[in-house]
Amino acid sequence: xxxxxxxxxxxxxxxxxxxxxxxxxxxxxxxxxxxxxxxxxxxxxxxxxxxxxxxxxxxxxxxxxxxxxxxxxxxxxxxxxxxxxxxxxxxxxxxxxxxxxxxxxxxxxxxxxxxxxxxxxxxxxxxxxxxxxxxxxxxxxxxxxxxxxxxxxxxxxxxxxxxxxxxxxxxxxxxxxxxxxxxxxxxxxxxxxxxxxxxxxxxxxxxxxxxxxxxxxxxxxxxxxxxxxxxxxxxxxxxxxxxxxxxxxxxxxxxx
Numbered sequence: 001x002x003x004x005x006x007x008x009x010x011x012x013x014x015x016x017x018x019x020x021x022x023x024x025x026x027x028x029x030x031x032x033x034x035x036x037x038x039x040x041x042x043x044x045x046x047x048x049x050x051x052x053x054x055x056x057x058x059x060x061x062x063x064x065x066x067x068x069x070x071x072x073x074x075x076x077x078x079x080x081x082x083x084x085x086x087x088x089x090x091x092x093x094x095x096x097x098x099x100x101x102x103x104x105x106x107x108x109x110x111x112x113x114x115x116x117x118x119x120x121x122x123x124x125x126x127x128x129x130x131x132x133x134x135x136x137x138x139x140x141x142x143x144x145x146x147x148x149x150x151x152x153x154x155x156x157x158x159x160x161x162x163x164x165x166x167x168x169x170x171x172x173x174x175x176x177x178x179x180x181x182x183x184x185x186x187x188x189x190x191x192x193x194x195x196x197x198x199x200x201x202x203x204x205x206x207x208x209x210x211x212x213x214x215x216x217x218x219x220x221x222x223x224x225x226x227x228x229x230x231x232x233x234x235x236x237x238x239x240x241x242x243x244x245x246x247x248x249x250x251x252x253x254x255x256x
Contacts (some may be wrong), residue, residue: 033068041085046198086098205253213250
């Protein structure tokens, strides 16, 4: 792969799977098995690991991944179906599928939206957490010995961001950030990045997609991925910090 020349050689290569759909299907804690199962499924859908129209893993397989009973899993899937996130289909090619049209994002909670001080504290907390987690994860990814497959996946995730349009962009963006956490090889980091990304997206969903901002973000994504692939931790961390600063400025402009 030549990230400085525009990507991997050989455009005819078979596309590489960027992120596993099961990335966030980690065991739920017994005390809150139902709630955490709903959370894991929703995160996987909202962050684009399982896209609209795609099939969830088979019930037996999914229950084993989450380490919950099949009854608990059915209750969670039933609740998501009632809310419009998934649909169940019978027959030979049946199963549980993500809805073709996802529900609209919920508005901010009254406690956040109605109290400027609470909203400001919520924003500051999220921005600080994101800077600590994502800049550190990017540095470690650049320090890691990446396999050829991981290098290909990173470049492909960048390309998916670069070519995404409209509503697809937010999911592609989320997938790239999650992939950076995955390739560094520290599974405990992935849920942290997923959680903070959900919080970021909840705010970003409240503002319009701005074409100049997307173009700038894609330039920054290329710098981040390029630095990781070159094995340049300082450049990678600096590029991610600059990228997060841009999002921070945008969010402060709309919400602070």
